[in-house]
Amino acid sequence: MDVTAMQVSSILLALLSIAASTRAASPSHHHNAAAAPAPEVSSSIPPLASPRKSPIPILGSPAPALPATPSPVSPVPTSSPAAARKPTSPSPAPEEEPLPPSPLLAPSSPPPSNATALDPDQLKALRSLKVPIRDPDNICAPYPDTPFQCDQGYPTRHLVSLALSYCPEESVLSKEALDALATTLKSLSFLHCPMPAIAFPAQMTSSLESLSIVSSLGRETTSDDLTTTNSAITGVWLARFHRLSRLEVRDIVVNASGLAIILSNMTGLRELSISNTTLGGHLVRSWPANLTLLDLSNNRIQGGLPSLFGQLLRLETMDLGGNNISGHLPESLGHLRSVRKLVLSSNALWGPIPKSFANLTSLAYLDMSGNKINGSIPEALADLPSIRYVDLRNNDLDGMLPLNSSSIQRMNSFRVAGNPSLCYNSSATSSKLVLGLAKCDEDGNPIVPSSSPSSSSGSSSSTSPWGDSSSGEHHSSSSSVHKSSGVKKTVWAIATALGAIFLFIVIVVALSRWCKNKG
Known part of the structure; x- marks a missing residue:
């Protein structure tokens, strides 16, 4: 029996339309397709009704119409009026009660975009100090060798540790910048920052736990036309940081009569390093009881x-x-x-x-x-x-x-x-x-x-x-003596040979003149 292409296409379109109507009429499938929270696929979905593949248009049939509203399964139009069939409208899914909010999305949790955002006042203070900032929006990100360490505050974070190194010549310490940093800063270090020292806020001197000053805040600076010396650090200035557990001062000028002034109130000190400075005076008799490191090398301490x-x-x-x-x-x-x-x-x-x-x-x-x-x-x-x-x-x-x-x-x-x-x-x-x-x-x-x-x-x-x-030095000195003696002998031999040649020439000249005069 001969079957025309039009008949085959009509039969296929009719089967597809029936399958789509059956799937749309299933309430369980419509509910799963609308919510779609789970990755599992329902076993009731027919294999021919793929929601991502549209039916292949048949040559000579009108183009399939797009659905008015997005649906997991679109009804398949037929190519002939006889085979056209209205799909059964899906039954409305029952309304579900709203789920309680997840604790992971509670308002108290900081959003990911603000995870590394710094307090605006402290960011302004860093810019006034000429601190190079790689990414202002993520300044608290844990980059390698970052000079910043921040707390876990919300909605913004704050600095707890700051390391200033190789500061430009125009950078200066300002009272406004220190006031902005004083509220949360616990550790502060200067490395090759020749800016003059100023009075730190009382809140910072009573909250800092670690202070490091290396070749900074009092180092001698040289310009093109003159040499100037920044105001040196004094013992009274250091003594204000009475909450320190670690103090490091190196390669600077320290004007202090002794350690007694500096350590007068630092009872909680664990590490003390003041080396290669102008510190003088005598060693104190009373030391912090919990001291684990004491480095006072290359100073002017006596007694x-x-x-x-x-x-x-x-x-x-x-x-x-x-x-x-x-x-x-x-x-x-x-x-x-x-x-x-x-x-x-x-x-x-x-x-x-x-x-x-x-x-x-x-x-x-x-x-x-x-x-x-x-x-x-x-x-x-x-x-x-x-x-x-x-x-x-x-x-x-x-x-x-x-x-x-x-x-x-x-x-x-x-x-x-x-x-x-x-x-x-x-x-x-x-x-x-x-x-x-x-x-x-x-x-x-x-x-x-x-x-x-x-x-x-x-x-x-x-x-x-x-x-x-030392034995090797004696040996080398003896060798040098022998070498110098040999050089002297060589010079003397050369001088003797030259003298003999000169004497021979004189004698020959004298003989030649005598023979000429006689003849």
């Missing part, structure tokens, strides 16, 4: 070491090197059982090393070089369980070096050169480990080395962590 240092039971690092501290080493230093690094180098300390140093079981780094410490080195010092580095160079120590095989294996460096009366036991210690020291005789006194050429030529020129290269 002796107070015995109350032993009360700093939490102290882990103490660096007093590069000052004018004099006097003997107090026994109370041995009470610092938590100290890991102790530096007293380049001062004027004298006297023996206290025997109480045997109690420094946590000590790993000891530097007392460049003083006038005398006496012998306690054996307990080399037997400390944590000791790794010892520098006692350029003192007046004497006696035998207390080193054994176990201490040598444990230590990384034990430098004692520059102590003429100190010697080592050749049977227990190799000479390669103690360059610059003499051997001990049977009585524990240094043996003066002979000045024979063989010993001079056999000395080593290498350096060692256990001493210095």
Whole structure:
């Protein structure tokens, strides 16, 4: 039986129209299609009624009409009046009760767009300080190496930490900017910011917990035509920050008669670092009880070491090197059982090393070089369980070096050169480990080395962590003497040869004239 193309198309369109009417009449399907909150697809949907695919138009039939309103399934028009059929109108879906608002969308939660928005007054303050801002709308975003740290405030956030570094020359501290930052700021640091120091607001001096000033606020600046010095930081200015737990001041001018003024009200201080400044005066007798770091290196501090240092039971690092501290080493230093690094180098300390140093079981780094410490080195010092580095160079120590095989294996460096009366036991210690020291005789006194050429030529020129290269220096100086002597001999030989040639020429000329006159 022959079937025309028109009949086939009419049959297909009729089937599609019936399937669409059946789907539109199903209330459960219409409800699922209208709400569509779940990703699952209902099993009652016929496979031929895809909501995203329109029927393929048949050649010679009118174009299908678009639905008036969007619907999950549009009725399919037929190409002939006989096959046309009005789709059954879908039944209205029952009204649902509104769901309670989700706690995740509650008004108290900040919207994502304001998650990193800064308070406008503080943003204005940063701009007045010439602070480079990468993204003003997201200044509190956790970028790498960001100088800002913010709180979790809403609707705007506030700064709790600010690090100013390499400030332009035209940047200045203004009272308005500091007032805007004082309400929430807890940590403030300056690095290479040569702006003059001004009076900080009382709210900021009583709320800051960390203050760092490095080569800033008092550093000497040089212009094209003249040299000016900004107003230096004073001890009274620093003392106003009485709530600090960390204070760092380096590479600036500090006008203060001593530490007593600065530390008068800083009872909660944990880390104190004032180094490479003009700070003078004496060390105080009373220190913050919770101090863990004390760095007063390279200043102008004088006087002796107070015995109350032993009360700093939490102290882990103490660096007093590069000052004018004099006097003997107090026994109370041995009470610092938590100290890991102790530096007293380049001062004027004298006297023996206290025997109480045997109690420094946590000590790993000891530097007392460049003083006038005398006496012998306690054996307990080399037997400390944590000791790794010892520098006692350029003192007046004497006696035998207390080193054994176990201490040598444990230590990384034990430098004692520059102590003429100190010697080592050749049977227990190799000479390669103690360059610059003499051997001990049977009585524990240094043996003066002979000045024979063989010993001079056999000395080593290498350096060692256990001493210095003094023997190598002697060898190099001897070599230079030999070299200079050889140069002198060469010059003398050349001069003699030139003199002989000149004398020969004179004799030849004289003979030639004599022969001419005679003839």
